[in-house]
Amino acid sequence: MKTTILILAANPQGTSALALMSEIRHISEGLKRSLHRDSFNLEQRVAVRPGDLQIALRETKPRIVHFCGHGTGEQGLVLENDAGQSQCVSTEALASLFGLIGNWVECVILNACFSEVQAKAIVEQVNYVIGMRQAILDRSAIAFTTGFYEALGSGDSIERAYHFGCNRIQLEIPHSLTSRKGTVVEAGKPEIIDEHQIPVFLEKALLTPFQPILNSHSIDREATPMQNNINLIGSSNTNLTGSGTINTYSAPNNVERNQVINNNNDSSRKMEINGNIGGDFNASGQALNFGEMEISGTVTNTIEQPEKAETPEAPQLAELLKQLQAAIETNPDLSEEDKEVALEQVKVLAEAGQNPQAGGLQKASKTAMKIIKGTLVGLPTATKLIEQCNQLLPAIAGLLGLA
Structure with missing residues (x-):
């Protein structure tokens, strides 16, 4: 059984711009490069509103929850309202929510500034929580994320993956940026916190038993090819x-x-x-080309869900999404990285097709459309994919009620 990682992202209007898609891409790439990449399933929800939290957590039942966005310390984490503006979710509400799902969530990563407050509350309900002591550089947040998930995907424990994430900050961020004044612990004596010391690892006093993240039957991809019978x-x-x-x-x-x-x-x-x-x-027992088509297969399976929906537009929507998926997969001008990002957004559109009237899904669909269009930036204007997207995306938007 695969370990599901749920990424929740929010960057409301009026807040400082964060490289959220870059962070999500680094998570995906870190897992993809890792030893046991086929043991993980990555889910993502962007432009998250408070009401979307319960829906996303129940739908995906993740083992690991990763939030990337803004934090405000005592006031809570910053999500979005229906107008795309900031709306804080209190520490008490978050702790209560994770108390309801602590039987399936083992680790929460709050990659947001000043989120240690929320981490300390959530760790009473969840085995492991990683938060941020103070503001953290965008580059540092991404470096930590990359090191953490590469280590996790290579078979390291959550705590050891945390240390790899902190070390990645040390390796990648210039020293001139890694030491700055932090929280004042005594009057007139500000604590100096290095950038790599901003992430904090917390562990619940009494751990809830979980099966190992990597199953015992996971295949060792570094095994030497057998020379035996x-x-x-x-x-x-x-x-x-x-x-x-x-x-x-x-x-x-x-x-x-x-x-x-x-x-x-x-x-x-x-x-x-x-x-x-x-x-x-x-001969080492490794399935050939198994991981390469996983994202494609996941998208195809998701598209089949709205196809079965009892609505007149469902078959047409599924067909258009299949055409969009094929156009992305076969285009030679897109990098593999951009293809993966675009296909993830096709999956978001397919999920929205299962319930086109849901407000949260409509907002996610709009964001997915923008991201797909963003992957086309820089391609020659005569590229066939641009022409196909110009035809398919408006039609899909209409069927999803976005037009």
């Missing part, structure tokens, strides 16, 4: 590549059909799979 017992349609000898045996009818791949030099690298194995595997 590989025995396959039973029938299989699997293609195996790599050096070594492959011996195949037919199991008697009264014997349960198992496929066993065993590295004889290391008994810990043994994989047993009941039934037939489908797809291509290399």
Whole structure:
């Protein structure tokens, strides 16, 4: 079972601009580069309003919640109202909310200035909370995020990932920016806090038991290709590549059909799979090209949901979204990074298609449209994708009630 990470982002009108999409992209890329990238599912909600919190948390049931935006200390975290203006959510309300869902949320990251206040309240309900002691540079917030998720995706614990995040700030941010006056702890004696010391790690006094984030059957992608015999017992349609000898045996009818791949030099690298194995595997047991198409498959599955909705426009909306997805995936001018960002927004549009009249989803859809258009900036005007988006996006907006 995959570990779901829910990203909540808000940058209301009238507040200082934050590089939220850059931070989200760094989270995605950090996980994508990591050893166990296929063990994580990334969900995101942008332009978040207070009422969206419960909906997003119930829909995704995340193991990790990551908030990126503004914090105000005692007044709470800054979200948006229906007009896109600032609306604070109090510390008490946040602690109460996480008290209701602490049985499935293990870690909360508040990547917002002065969020230590909220972190101290939430950690009474959630095992681990990371907050910020004071204002933090945009660059530092992104550096911390990158180091944290790369480490988490490589199999490190949440606490160890926190330390990797702090160290990434030290590595990437020039020293001239990393030491500044912080909170006054005594009259006339301001505490000097280095930038990498701003994130604070808190742990609940009595931890709620959770299964390890990475399941024990996760495949070691750094395993040395096997030079030993590989025995396959039973029938299989699997293609195996790599050096070594492959011996195949037919199991008697009264014997349960198992496929066993065993590295004889290391008994810990043994994989047993009941039934037939489908797809291509290399000799270390790694599925070929499995992770590359995951985002595409997730988008396709999400599109199929509005297609089944009992509304007249549902089939047409699903078809337009499929066309948009295909146009993005096949365009040679978009970078892989921009493709991933754009496809995530197609997923947001598909989710909105399941309930087009929901106010929160409509706002998310508008933001998704803007982000997709933003990925086209810099492409030649004659690019086919621009022409396709100019046709598809207005039609999709109309079906979602955004026109």
